[in-house]
Amino acid sequence: MLLIDCPHCGPRPELEFRYGGEAHVARPAEPATVDDAQWMAFLYLRSNPKGLHFERWRHMSGCGRFFNCARDTVSDKILKTYPAGQARPSLEALGLAPVDHEVRA
């Protein structure tokens, strides 16, 4: 079970949280102008990386708020949690060398 550091409440067991899927997937600002391929990318295509993953969690049994999390999907180690709306942290901020992890947009 993961120990997740909610940016608002502090470290709590995984059971208090609900996973919210990949983070930083932006809904198209002008939906009427978007073609099928762009909708497919927004709705269904996910980076699903083996390594560094940016993801959303929601603290259901605490503050109820969404926040973001950087986690290694091989070791499941959580590198950083940060409030929703913040830009994703740089590799340097996560203590990672750029060659180890390729970040896909």
Place this chain on the structure above:
Amino acid sequence: MKFSAYALLKNALTGSVWPEQWSSPEPRASYDVVIVGAGGHGLATAYYLASEHGIRNVAVLEKGWLGGGNTGRNTTIIRSNYLWEESQKLYEHAVKLWEGLSQELNYNVMYSPRGVMMLAHTLHDVQSAKRHIHANRLGGIDNEWLTPEQAQAFCPILNVGPNIRYPVLGAALQRRGGTARHDAVAWGYARAASKRGVHIIQNCEVTGIRRAPSGEVIGVETGKGFIGAKRVGVVAAGHTSVLMGMADVRMPLESYPLQALVSEPVKPVMPCVVMSNTVHAYMSQSDKGELVIGAGTDAYTSYSQTGGLHISAHTLDAICELFPVVRRMKMLRNWGGIVDVTPDRSPIIGKTPVEGLFVNCGWGTGGFKATPGSGHVFAHTLATGEPYAINAPFTLDRFLTGRLIDEAAAAAVAH
């Protein structure tokens, strides 16, 4: 060498060593078809390419050992009682191949149609199960409704009493469903494919997919050097996103750990497979006597091949409630495999935007049952460049057009 009663007797009397069942050659410079992943689906694909399409210049590349991924980790349940017509045809195709597979491969895959019983615990479950039964019967697939008493008669250790949190209100039974021996499926296909000239190359990880300047695939980079290929089929389950990323194709997939566990072996107590989507537990008994128990997936994507202990514990809570007789048994092992889940919980079998690159993935939590059918239709796709009628709806493009095959709501979590 052909396995038979005579061969067994002769070997017993002469005490000779059984010959190697498949060869482990060094790779050639190039092949007509390279299949990435030597699990059940990849090996079945290679076998049908050789046996049905006459394409024998085929290599199956495996980063670990043969059948060591999800093929060796699943709970071996076979059934075809899916809701939608497309799914019914796909999984029923597999069940029909299972029925004759041991004879076809001359290898005992221990297919045992002992019946798969899916429990209903709520009014919604009852309605959903009956809808499935009607849909299946319209599709020519056996499925029948059992009362709680009939369910207990079919599985005597099942608790159908009224005093559990989710009492059993009935069950849907597919009598032709059952189990098979997972390792034997991989070994049987490997042996039969190798006999027909297919190269099975283990410990050979694919690290890149090489494309010509015009875009089409010309081969794969591996731990044993470059291997050329006219066509490449990726059959890599949980690692499909990683491999397809090598050809710059983004996939509608997420990889999750799915757990299973087995108990200490005991004498036969469990004559069938019982599944419950609502309390999330399923159980059968292997021929060794172990109770084989399927747990759930973790909430988050991961490649860790372990999963959280609370996921298994949650399933054991439900197992103890449904089968009180097993409460004091010890669990021997638990483990995880990485499953690739699509948004509509149906597989993707077919072409990709890259010429010469094909994919068979997205089987999620329930791919084992489809192994023969999956290999059969994917071999057709690789051989002809076009899908077989049965896998034609299971395109990558359905996420563009919106023609999803939504088994997510239909089958809930357990497959």
